Amino acid sequence: GAVVSQHPSRVICKSGTSVKIECRSLDFQATTMFWYRQFPKQSLMLMATSNEGSKATYEQGVEKDKFLINHASLTLSTLTVTSAHPEDSSFYICSATWGAQETQYFGPGTRLLVL
């Protein structure tokens, strides 16, 4: 149980274009979803927290106009990287949870390469 999927698993795009990454909870209703970014040889860094039907809460230093997060349903959250640049190339990972519990279940990640 508690399976989270991400799509696509990897994406290559040109600089200046926008990329959308989907995160889905497959067998539970995710009241809260999280988005992380991981650069090579580094740890995961939390980008934002989103609750279903509410605006996302962004961590300090993360540009909300660049990383658009939508959590319109209890099973789907999307992260859109707008006007992507090479420095946005990274491994993007989502996680999901439900209710008041703190256990997060992670997706497999999306590797973004911006040329």
Add this chain to the structure above:
Amino acid sequence: DAKTTQPPSMDCAEGRAANLPCNHSTISGNEYVYWYRQIHSQGPQYIIHGLKNNETNEMASLIITEDRKSSTLILPHATLRDTAVYYCIAPVYKYIFGTGTRLKVLA
């Protein structure tokens, strides 16, 4: 979040127990300790969590000291597939990942 510190790397022989320590000396009374692992190029995988008592599941055992300032994750019979980075986290509403311990299981 309570700051956690872990050794950067450990080796373990296949079939032996892997004991991964974590210090969380600033943890408060209601903060759980969570363990995850991340195999290369994958999302983190939940292993186990606990508050005060020792916990065991099909993957591992978690030993938490009585003062809750440290804990140890035990993989009783490590296999090559257990090679990964292991993270210890003591969250409050959100996860702050440290650098973790890179466990290498040797054949």
